[in-house]
Amino acid sequence: MNQKNTLTSNNSPLGTLPCIICHKKLEHAVPEVGEGNQPDCGVACTTPGHYGSRVFDPDDGHFLEFNVCDDCLRKAAAEHLIALGFKGRDSLRLWAPGIEDFSDN
Numbered sequence: 341m342n343q344k345n346t347l348t349s350n351n352s353p354l355g356t357l358p359c360i361i362c363h364k365k366l367e368h369a370v371p372e373v374g375e376g377n378q379p380d381c382g383v384a385c386t387t388p389g390h391y392g393s394r395v396f397d398p399d400d401g402h403f404l405e406f407n408v409c410d411d412c413l414r415k416a417a418a419e420h421l422i423a424l425g426f427k428g429r430d431s432l433r434l435w436a437p438g439i440e441d442f443s444d445n
């Protein structure tokens with residue numbers, strides 16, 4: 341079934357998405373700009389999909405974008421659900437806010 345995107349009309353800007361976990365409305369980080377997905381008190385996450393996904397793995401340059409509010413990010417980090425990655429390296433470690441040791445030793 342072709343599901344229409346109800347957040348946009350024609351080619352109008354999408355604006356800031358709500359938190360994917362708690363659905364909290366997030367304001368734009370730069371209100372005077374106001375366009376695009378730039379959440380205040382949250383992060384915008386992107387994924388190109390994943391080989392193992394049965395839902396999204398287009399392998400053609402498309403990606404999904406969604407937001408997680410800072411409260412949900414803190415909660416997930418405390419539950420050891422978030423990894424910190426290192427650009428250009430195939431290594432991950434558990435991440436928590438305030439642990440900003442970016443060395444990969």
Ligand SMILES: [Zn+2]
Nearest residue numbers: 359362409412
């Ligand atoms: Zn949230």
